[in-house]
Amino acid sequence: MSENNTHESAVTAETAETDYDAIVVGAGFSGLYLLHRLRDEFGLSVKVIEKADDVGGTWYWNRYPGARCDSESHVYCYSFNDEILEEWDWSERYPEQPEVLEYLRFVADHLDLRRDIDFEREVTSAVFDEAGGRWEITTDDGSQETARYFVSAVGCLSKPFIPDFGGVDSFEGDWYHTGKWPHEPVSFSGKRVAIIGTGATGIQVIPEVAPEAGELTVFQRTPNYAVPARNRPLDDKDREEIKRNYDEILEKAHNSGFGHPFEAAHETAEGLSNEEVEELLQPRWEEGGFRYMLTFGDLITNPETNEYVSDFIRDRIRETVNDPELGEKLVPTDHYYATKRPPLHTNYYETFNRDNVDLVDVRETPIERITPEGVRTTDADYEFDTIIYATGFDAMTGTLLQMDIRGRDGLTLEEKWSDGPKTYLGLSVHSFPNMFTITGPQSPSVLSNMPVSIEHHVEWVSETIKSLVDRDVPLIEPTKTAEDAWTEHNRQVGESTLYTEADSWYMGDNVPGKPRVFTPYVGGVDVYHDTILEAAEKDYEGFELTESTQDLGRQGEQPRLSVMEGD
Incomplete structure (x- = not known):
């Protein structure tokens, strides 16, 4: 000792x-x-x-x-x-x-x-x-x-995890993994940028890089359901309200199913009409964040409920993306909502309406390797100044x-x-x-x-x-x-x-x-x-x-x- x-x-x-x-x-x-x-x-x-x-x-x-x-x-x-x-x-x-x-x-x-x-x-x-x-x-x-x-x-x-694309170290431009980002500022001004990955991290980083980059190409394997965060500044009134009720708020969080101070608003969507479900989902959508995910208590156990909730998000994606063909590529259909990490977003889908943003669907044209100039898929060679790997973790x-x-x-x-x-x-x-x-x-x-x-x-x-x-x-x-x-x-x-x-x-x-x-x-x-x-x-x-x-x-x-x- x-x-x-x-x-x-x-x-x-x-x-x-x-x-x-x-x-x-x-x-x-x-x-x-x-x-x-x-x-x-x-x-x-x-x-x-x-x-x-x-x-x-x-x-x-x-x-x-x-x-x-x-x-x-x-x-x-x-x-x-x-x-x-x-x-x-x-x-x-x-x-x-x-x-x-x-x-x-x-x-x-x-x-x-x-x-x-x-x-x-x-x-x-x-x-x-x-x-x-x-x-x-x-x-x-x-x-x-x-x-x-x-x-x-x-x-x-x-x-941090980077898939074995081959040639990662051969790239002659700058490359970064989101999980090990430099401490000094990184400039994308006027550059040709690739972002590989559209999970929770990619959904956060893409809207931030797009306005600065000359060109941004997003390589997507799996489209994801993302719910608006509805982020906003907190003012003194917000903080006073929180601190006045902090004991109750924290007690609710520590005694809840997900560690948040709110629980599901309704038991199930099963048996409800589309109109009834939308009337329940819309207020939670407007609140934003994980409150939407907790509209129904059986979201992750009941396929019928989940399909209602998933369809609501799919429709919002289609409404947001101007190009119908591109919008469909961003609509997830291969998994139930929240069975992968459920991201929150700020202007993610809106970013694909920008003229300087393109999407490559790597399910259709997989990445073959990273080249000294950029990224090679089965369909084309792409040249970039910077590659960002938003490819997650082991x-x-x-x-x-x-x-x-x-x-x-x-x-x-x-x-x-x-x-x-x-x-x-x-x-x-x-x-x-x-x-x-x-x-x-x-x-x-x-x-x-x-x-x-x-x-x-x-x-x-x-x-x-x-x-x-x-x-x-x-x-x-x-x-x-x-x-x-x-x-x-x-x-x-x-x-x-x-x-x-x-x-x-x-x-x-x-x-x-x-x-x-x-x-x-x-x-x-x-x-x-x-x-x-x-x-x-x-x-x-x-x-x-x-x-x-x-x-x-x-x-x-x-x-x-x-x-x-x-x-």
Whole structure:
């Protein structure tokens, strides 16, 4: 233990001294709150390792033009600190990247967190030392540190992905990935620009680049449903109203299905006429944002409801795009609305009415390769000065797997997850003692307002560690039975929805060779939170708490939680 630690854990014959109680990887929303909880509230010694040179996580790296939060600002924030809630004022309904980053910097300074964060260090391996009952963390500078607990707070969308087009490095112009954007301004003035990808990121960046570029060519594989954000500045009256009702707003968010302070307005569209459905959808469309998605409660389980909601968006696209042929290319027909990440937009479809914007449908004419001059499809060669890859991420598991994490008996996480992620509660993994993942696979994560899910996870993990320290219990690990049950439950819940019918990064479909598994937990933020609290209240049901690594995997299996039995 470090000298400044206020708790002394029991050290058995198998456990050894450590540099820290806990090492946390990542200094975004998750890592900052976890550092505060473990260090300031529980008096434990903590080191956060962050590869960037500042806090922010995804909001540090994703600096592309138009990068904006798609949760409303007043709930896309921490709820644990009244001073922060009172002092910070958001400027818009949906804040831009610089404002979210500034907010996280403000929090880091307000809580004096930077002194325990090592910036510009990247974890290259994390190995569980069975003899010492501790984690050995190695970074790219060659140094190694040890901790009793190892917590990944790396985020769900943090490993940029570029399809293997071939020739990417041969391009003689400038190229960028939206997930790793330069800190200095990028000029597109008068340039011939290509944007590859029309997912949530592409839908944000395309309207920003088009007015500046000389020519913009968008390469689209799959058209997407995008709903107007209806962003607007917040005034003093808005902020006063929010702060007066903040307790109620945040309570609703934390006890809702998606982590937002509003729920579905109606149960179903089934059995209603087209006119009746439109009368219900139109007000939500005018409100904008995710409120439209939550018009009907059975959107993701009922094909009839979803088709009504999808058709409404399709008609709005056709009304907006002046060229009927181009408009049809932008109309999605191969998946249900919201079964891929449901983007919000500001003038996305309107951008295709500009004379300097063209669309290439790469389903009709696939990209063959990137050339020194630009992009070659099966139909033509296109010349560009700049290429922007809005091609997304190796989501949910990519960053975890690239850290070379090794548990008991030398088992790597990559080997463990060769057929898809297996976790218990999306928090921990059998054969990897004292390791926790914040908003990891098989938790609500990307299907929720992320700060809400992050707070639930951080509070659970920190309280678990505190409990183990107080009780002198050196080791915790989920049983294989509990892990198998949760993995199967996650599969069943996913397959009861329309999500699994779409080819999406939720399923791993965007990365060739990745197991096709529905990764998030879709049972609801509220149900999930109750479930993890129940496990803790039942003395960590589904986990083994032991003094020796030799005992792990040998204790009697414990019963499953009620949520997995369908109660």
